[in-house]
Amino acid sequence: xxxxxxxxxxxxxxxxxxxxxxxxxxxxxxxxxxxxxxxxxxxxxxxxxxxxxxxxxxxxxxxxxxxxxxxxxxxxxxxxxxxxxxxxxxxxxxxxxxxxxxxxxxxxxxxxxxxxxxxxxxxxxxxxxxxxxxxxxxxxxxxxxxxxxxxxxxxxxxxxxxxxxxxxxxxxxxxxxxxxxxxxxxxxxxxxxxxxxxxxxxxxxxxxxxxxxxxxxxxxxxxxxxxxxxxxxxxxxxxxxxxxxxxxxxxxxxxxxxxxxxxxxxxxxxxxxxxxxxxxxxxxxxx
Amino acid sequence: xxxxxxxxxxxxxxxxxxxxxxxxxxxxxxxxxxxxxxxxxxxxxxxxxxxxxxxxxxxxxxxxxxxxxxxxxxxxxxxxxxxxxxxxxxxxxxxxxxxxxxxxxxxxxxxxxxxxxxxxxxxxxxxxxxxxxxxxxxxxxxxxxxxxxxxxxxxxxxxxxxxxxxxxxxxxxxxxxxxxxxxxxxxxxxxxxxxxxxxxxxxxxxxxxxxxxxxxxxxxxxxxxxxxxxxxxxxxxxxxxxxxxxxxxxxxxxxxxxxxxxxxxxxxxxxxxxxxxxxxxxxxxxxxxxxxxxxxxxxxxxxxxxxxxxxxxxxxxxxxxxxxxxxxxxxxxxxxxxxxxxxx
Numbered sequence: 001x002x003x004x005x006x007x008x009x010x011x012x013x014x015x016x017x018x019x020x021x022x023x024x025x026x027x028x029x030x031x032x033x034x035x036x037x038x039x040x041x042x043x044x045x046x047x048x049x050x051x052x053x054x055x056x057x058x059x060x061x062x063x064x065x066x067x068x069x070x071x072x073x074x075x076x077x078x079x080x081x082x083x084x085x086x087x088x089x090x091x092x093x094x095x096x097x098x099x100x101x102x103x104x105x106x107x108x109x110x111x112x113x114x115x116x117x118x119x120x121x122x123x124x125x126x127x128x129x130x131x132x133x134x135x136x137x138x139x140x141x142x143x144x145x146x147x148x149x150x151x152x153x154x155x156x157x158x159x160x161x162x163x164x165x166x167x168x169x170x171x172x173x174x175x176x177x178x179x180x181x182x183x184x185x186x187x188x189x190x191x192x193x194x195x196x197x198x199x200x201x202x203x204x205x206x207x208x209x210x211x212x213x214x215x216x217x218x219x220x221x222x223x224x225x226x227x228x229x230x231x232x233x234x235x236x237x238x239x240x241x242x243x244x245x246x247x248x249x250x251x252x253x254x255x256x257x258x259x260x261x262x263x264x265x266x267x268x269x270x271x272x273x274x275x276x277x278x279x280x281x282x283x284x285x286x287x
Numbered sequence: 288x289x290x291x292x293x294x295x296x297x298x299x300x301x302x303x304x305x306x307x308x309x310x311x312x313x314x315x316x317x318x319x320x321x322x323x324x325x326x327x328x329x330x331x332x333x334x335x336x337x338x339x340x341x342x343x344x345x346x347x348x349x350x351x352x353x354x355x356x357x358x359x360x361x362x363x364x365x366x367x368x369x370x371x372x373x374x375x376x377x378x379x380x381x382x383x384x385x386x387x388x389x390x391x392x393x394x395x396x397x398x399x400x401x402x403x404x405x406x407x408x409x410x411x412x413x414x415x416x417x418x419x420x421x422x423x424x425x426x427x428x429x430x431x432x433x434x435x436x437x438x439x440x441x442x443x444x445x446x447x448x449x450x451x452x453x454x455x456x457x458x459x460x461x462x463x464x465x466x467x468x469x470x471x472x473x474x475x476x477x478x479x480x481x482x483x484x485x486x487x488x489x490x491x492x493x494x495x496x497x498x499x500x501x502x503x504x505x506x507x508x509x510x511x512x513x514x515x516x517x518x519x520x521x522x523x524x525x526x527x528x529x530x531x532x533x534x535x536x537x538x539x540x541x542x543x544x545x546x547x548x549x550x551x552x553x554x555x556x557x558x559x560x561x562x563x564x565x566x567x568x569x570x571x572x573x574x575x576x577x578x579x580x581x582x583x584x585x586x587x588x589x590x591x592x593x594x595x596x597x598x599x600x601x602x603x604x605x606x607x608x609x610x611x612x613x614x615x616x617x618x619x620x621x622x623x624x625x626x627x628x629x630x631x
Contacts, residue, residue: 029422120391
């Protein structure tokens with residue numbers, strides 16, 4: 001605001017490196033803001049984390065009991081391989097889960113989306129940063145918890161083949177991208193119908209079964225297993241878990257990762273299309 | 288005191304609305320369970336014209352006030368210009384951009400402030416939200432520090448920035464909202480009820496700040512407000528919108544003359560018991576002061592007669608207060624220009 005000065009105009013075209021640096025700057029600022037906000041609700045964060053931990057532990061207890069009752073193993077899993085599966089699942093699920101579908105409902109209803117739409121940066125970046133902030137904050141509690149559970153349940157990992165270990169990180173990143181894009185896209189349903197809890201409930205139910213949370217996918221009854229095979233949900237949780245617990249053959253791992261990458265790309269493409277339609281819809285019905 | 292439109296050779300307009308029209312589809316049904324069930328099968332949708340063929344231009348540095356009752360179409364107009372809503376018909380252009388395309392280079396040059404909605408994070412200090420704003424708008428650090436210092440000097444933000452926003456009073460919060468909205472030094476400001484709910488002191492503070500910002504930066508400001516004081520303090524030019532149509536576009540002081548057929552005569556009679564009813568409609572009687580409403584054309588003659596026939600300490604002829612002008616127009620629920628179509 002110089003005295004009588006010309007107002008600065010936004011840069012017209014920013015070179016790619018500059019754009020990347022600006023986006024990095026946005027992520028850093030969003031991340032810091034989210035950490036500050038979430039630190040205000042430490043108890044809520046812990047309760048949330050408890051939910052993340054409790055689910056897999058309950059399934060683990062149930063499956064261990066089932067295995068014990070049927071002579072020690074179910075479908076090739078004993079209590080220690082179940083422990084390996086569910087402790088890994090707990091960590092993978094923590095990496096990939098989002099709460100964005102619940103967030104959007106309030107955003108649309110309270111109109112807090114309006115300022116986000118008028119910012120010169122896509123609102124998804126703020127959401128990703130917010131998600132990562134929660135994950136970073138809870139890691140300090142989650143890892144010791146996982147270690148304690150490991151001591152209690154004595155998981156049996158089958159030894160990670162080097163290739164699988166190598167593929168684990170990209171697979172986790174792709175799982176995050178896929179799940180985030182799918183759930184952000186579904187959350188946009190809030191632009192068409194203000195009450196999205198029915199859709200959220202349906203999605204969560206499907207995800208629970210078809211992403212390998214209720215049971216390892218090979219243990220699902222046949223029609224469900226076939227469904228899980230052709231749908232993308234297993235790539236959000238079960239696939240990285242299976243890489244980590246050392247089950248698939250190397251060829252299967254590479255093939256799986258490619259399929260995961262294709263699903264992730266498709267989900268991002270869908271997100272872009274639905275986002276455009278959603279904003280047009282927002283502009284049509286009024287903000 | 289000439290408005291920009293009086294000088295056709297002036298600079299290119301910053302804001303252009305040309306036949307701007309906005310329809311809303313409103314689904315409606317009668318109250319009751321039966322109607323609710325019927326509406327599941329068949330929705331009756333009615334098209335409402337929120338904004339109807341509004342045309343105007345705003346030049347660089349102008350401050351224009353939008354007047355109109357609730358639902359007149361002011362906010363809808365502002366939202367179309369800010370890029371939140373697509374016009375159904377007509378054209379909006381701001382800084383050479385079609386706002387609804389929401390290009391980043393356009394968004395970086397505008398701001399929208401609404402009194403009802405916050406863009407600050409509720410749970411953390413405003414300073415943290417400002418920092419996020421800096422990153423989002425790519426404000427270089429040195430410039431950011433200078434702007435923040437300027438805003439602090441004008442709005443006295445210092446003690447507020449470190450407190451969580453939820454602990455601020457409404458007035459304090461609005462100061463931070465306005466500061467946040469201006470950190471990127473927008474060239475066009477859309478302000479929708481920026482002083483809503485504020486006490487008089489806070490209102491005045493925001494007002495004088497906006498005037499100062501306009502003077503320093505030459506930014507263009509479009510403003511809606513229910514508080515006539517806002518409009519009077521900031522806007523030489525007003526645009527009156529009613530039922531989605533543009534009713535008046537011109538200087539504020541011309542508004543009363545154009546839209547109201549009467550003037551106000553304030554008399555201070557020497558004899559408090561003096562009866563002034565024969566001279567006009569008595570609208571207010573305070574101790575030592577009587578306010579009359581008289582036909583505009585007759586005002587000088589009536590005042591002369593009062594001076595000649597009644598012992599008075601003082602007589603003044605005034606335009607009706609702008610609140611009355613607005614109230615009259617809106618409570619009448621009709622446009623004076625459209626009087627031809629009205630039944631007596």
